[in-house]
Amino acid sequence: MGLKEMKDAYVTKMDAQLSEWGAKLKEMKAKAEKAAAQGRIEYQQQLQKARAQEKHEQARRKLDEIKAASEERWEALKSGFEGAWNELKKSVDSTKIP
Secondary structure (H helix, E strand, O other), rough: OOOOHHHHHHHHHHHHHHHHHHHHHHHHHHHHHHHHEEEEEEEEHHHHHHHHHHHHHHHHHHHHHHHOHHHHOOOHHHHHHHHHHHHHHHHHHOOOOO
């Protein structure tokens, strides 16, 4: 086998190896992108849970205000509580638990 044939065989072998590695790298990149997308989804879910928790605390504070209010004042506080309650309900309903 002459030098040209050895060179051609080597180039063919290395080209095949590079093609194989290129395919593996594409697969790894796709898996990484999928993992990143999953991470973004999980991050969004965590944010939704945090917002739901915040809304829960707001509703709890409004209810505590109603509990502490006099009979004359509680009716005025009721609409504020109902608004906080509706926000909490929307937040809980939209929060997906994995």
